[in-house]
Amino acid sequence: MTTDTAREQAWARVEALGARPGARAIRPLFAADPRRFARFAHRAGDLLVDLSKTSVSDAALEALLGLARACGVEARRDAMARGEPINATERRAVLHIALRAPRSAGFRAGDEDASAAVHDTLARMRAFAEAVHAGEIRGATGERFTDVLNIGIGGSDLGPAMVARALWREGVSPLRAHYLANVDAHAWEALRPRLDPARTLVLVASKTFTTQETLLNARLVRAWLAAALGEEQAPLHLAAMSTNLEATGAFGIAPARVFGFRDWVGGRFSLWSAVGLSLALALGWSAFERLLAGARTMDEHFLGAPLERNVPVLMALVEAWHVNALGYPARAVLPYDERLARLPAHLQQLEMESLGKRVTLAGAPVARATGPVVFGEPGTNAQHSFMQLVHQGTTPVPVDFILIARPDHPHAESHRALLANGLAQAEALLRGRSAEEARAEMAAAGLPEAEIARLLPHRVFPGDRPSLTILLPHLDAGTLGQLVALYEHKVFALAALWDVNAFDQWGVELGKRLAAPLAEELERGPRAGAHDSSTAGLLEAIRRAQGLPSPA
Ligand SMILES: O=P(O)(O)OC[C@H]1O[C@H](O)[C@H](O)[C@@H](O)[C@@H]1O
Numbered sequence: 001m002t003t004d005t006a007r008e009q010a011w012a013r014v015e016a017l018g019a020r021p022g023a024r025a026i027r028p029l030f031a032a033d034p035r036r037f038a039r040f041a042h043r044a045g046d047l048l049v050d051l052s053k054t055s056v057s058d059a060a061l062e063a064l065l066g067l068a069r070a071c072g073v074e075a076r077r078d079a080m081a082r083g084e085p086i087n088a089t090e091r092r093a094v095l096h097i098a099l100r101a102p103r104s105a106g107f108r109a110g111d112e113d114a115s116a117a118v119h120d121t122l123a124r125m126r127a128f129a130e131a132v133h134a135g136e137i138r139g140a141t142g143e144r145f146t147d148v149l150n151i152g153i154g155g156s157d158l159g160p161a162m163v164a165r166a167l168w169r170e171g172v173s174p175l176r177a178h179y180l181a182n183v184d185a186h187a188w189e190a191l192r193p194r195l196d197p198a199r200t201l202v203l204v205a206s207k208t209f210t211t212q213e214t215l216l217n218a219r220l221v222r223a224w225l226a227a228a229l230g231e232e233q234a235p236l237h238l239a240a241m242s243t244n245l246e247a248t249g250a251f252g253i254a255p256a257r258v259f260g261f262r263d264w265v266g267g268r269f270s271l272w273s274a275v276g277l278s279l280a281l282a283l284g285w286s287a288f289e290r291l292l293a294g295a296r297t298m299d300e301h302f303l304g305a306p307l308e309r310n311v312p313v314l315m316a317l318v319e320a321w322h323v324n325a326l327g328y329p330a331r332a333v334l335p336y337d338e339r340l341a342r343l344p345a346h347l348q349q350l351e352m353e354s355l356g357k358r359v360t361l362a363g364a365p366v367a368r369a370t371g372p373v374v375f376g377e378p379g380t381n382a383q384h385s386f387m388q389l390v391h392q393g394t395t396p397v398p399v400d401f402i403l404i405a406r407p408d409h410p411h412a413e414s415h416r417a418l419l420a421n422g423l424a425q426a427e428a429l430l431r432g433r434s435a436e437e438a439r440a441e442m443a444a445a446g447l448p449e450a451e452i453a454r455l456l457p458h459r460v461f462p463g464d465r466p467s468l469t470i471l472l473p474h475l476d477a478g479t480l481g482q483l484v485a486l487y488e489h490k491v492f493a494l495a496a497l498w499d500v501n502a503f504d505q506w507g508v509e510l511g512k513r514l515a516a517p518l519a520e521e522l523e524r525g526p527r528a529g530a531h532d533s534s535t536a537g538l539l540e541a542i543r544r545a546q547g548l549p550s551p552a
Pocket residue numbers: 152153154155156205206207208209210211214267268353505508
């Protein structure tokens with residue numbers, strides 16, 4: 001039997017189970033097994049991941065584990081760890097796990113000792129951050145730095161910005177972090193009045209150092225530094241994180257101020273690399289190290305735990321069940337913690353850029369759906385916006401609830417309300433409200449029978465809507481590192497199941513290419529016949545609104 005056949009047979013088993021009547025039901029699984037929580041909640045590091053509120057039955061789980069075996073999840077994982085060029089379209093290794101491993105782990109990418117390269121950079125980052133903290137590295141006027149501005153977009157922004165926001169209570173450093181991503185200069189204009197050029201350290205983060213938005217913003221900010229401090233002094237306020245050392249040099253950043261990383265770090269996996277420098281500066285070295293150590297804890301779990309207890313793999317299998325067996329095309333992420341407000345945005349890039357693929361590794365069209373749409377907001381805010389659709393819309397949307405047991409504030413009542421809401425949402429999705437319950441409630445409230453009959457269909461919740469819950473004992477650098485790495489490995493396992501390359505992103509290229517000529521046409525006028533009538537019409541309308549001449 002060929003591997004392909006084995007994989008297709010395993011998929012067929014999973015899909016057949018999903019097509020059975022009652023495959024979406026969750027309540028009967030709880031009714032039949034009082035130990036369902038105990039059997040479907042798993043620990044990985046400090047995290048508790050409860051997969052019980054899904055319709056994955058024992059039979060489905062067995063079929064899904066068979067699928068993981070048929071798809072070679074473990075073999076693919078081990079190939080990644082050996083530094084094989086598993087990012088086949090770019091012929092690159094994928095070694096973000098080396099970024100958080102000890103030097104002695106000895107990861108290799110081709111001929112290179114990847115672990116040694118990582119630790120050389122970490123040592124330079126640490127020395128730089130500590131010298132800034134100690135006031136040994138200062139701005140052009142001799143003042144200490146008080147603000148660090150990270151200019152970057154996508155993976156060079158979302159991860160660090162998310163972590164900086166999540167861990168603001170941990171920071172021991174006197175530096176405030178700011179993140180500038182959008183090429184929309186309103187972002188810079190909003191930030192500028194809050195920054196003093198004499199006290200601002202500017203980091204230009206770009207893996208490729210060719211990203212238009214980042215380079216444009218970097219030029220704006222460098223001009224602002226130069227205007228205040230003088231052209232020659234501006235470089236004293238600049239550093240860069242990139243794989244493209246030639247381009248950072250051309251931009252005028254001294255080699256001693258450039259923190260490199262290799263092409264085996266994907267942008268959306270780069271917060272652990274030099275791209276995390278803003279975190280080392282704003283949170284302190286110890287917090288950055290604990291973040292890496294947390295991720296390492298999850299790596300060890302992923303690399304070592306057997307499939308049936310391997311939490312990222314189990315999360316991937318649950319997702320495959322939802323997407324492929326049950327046909328649920330989206331997933332919501334609700335962190336019940338305001339500090340994790342940017343986690344959904346980070347996961348959107350991590351998951352949708354990795355798994356938004358329509359061909360297999362071999363280039364054939366995929367046989368089934370791949371990455372779902374991922375969206376989210378912190379709870380409880382989400383409850384007052386899109387959760388209506390999740391409770392009563394036509395298509396179930398599985399939810400990841402992320403709960404933190406112990407807060408970092410003294411307001412116990414607020415925290416109880418927060419957690420109670422998270423638990424209640426998950427319970428409401430599971431239980432629903434039957435017609436009998438809704439009727440009884442309205443009768444108890446004294447509504448007349450005709451009114452009850454009229455409102456009844458609107459007040460019924462179907463229930464049996466899936467969710468999983470991730471419980472962190474406390475939000476700190478260590479547990480956050482574990483949480484983010486958990487999702488990274490879930491993505492890896494899903495890519496193995498779907499046989500797609502999770503590490504390229506060709507889909508973002510075309511829009512970038514088309515933007516260059518359009519920018520020129522916005523300035524100089526449209527080229528006749530170059531566009532569809534919609535694009536041409538909009539181009540003209542914009543120019544008209546800007547008071548620019550229409551074509552003759
Ligand atoms: O870090 P950079 O090279 O500037 O790239 C920034 C981002 O832009 C690209 O378009 C990619 O889609 C992202 O994966 C990447 O993180």
